[in-house]
Amino acid sequence: MNEAWGTPSRNTVSNTATIHLDYGTWAGQGAPMTFEVDDDSDGTIEQTLMVTDDGD
Secondary structure (H helix, E strand, O other), rough: OEEOOOOOOOOOOOOOOEEEEHHOOOOOOOOOEEEEEEEOOOOOEEEEEOOOOOOO
């Protein structure tokens, strides 16, 4: 369970990971946002997650 968002998560991010959000390219409310995850904080992106905006 991804408690921060209140929905089940299929992806796991470790406590040593770095997450990059490119807020400048986000289209705004209702559009998905891309999270780039560097699992071991070594500068290499291992996961790219599209997070949907299910907001009210």
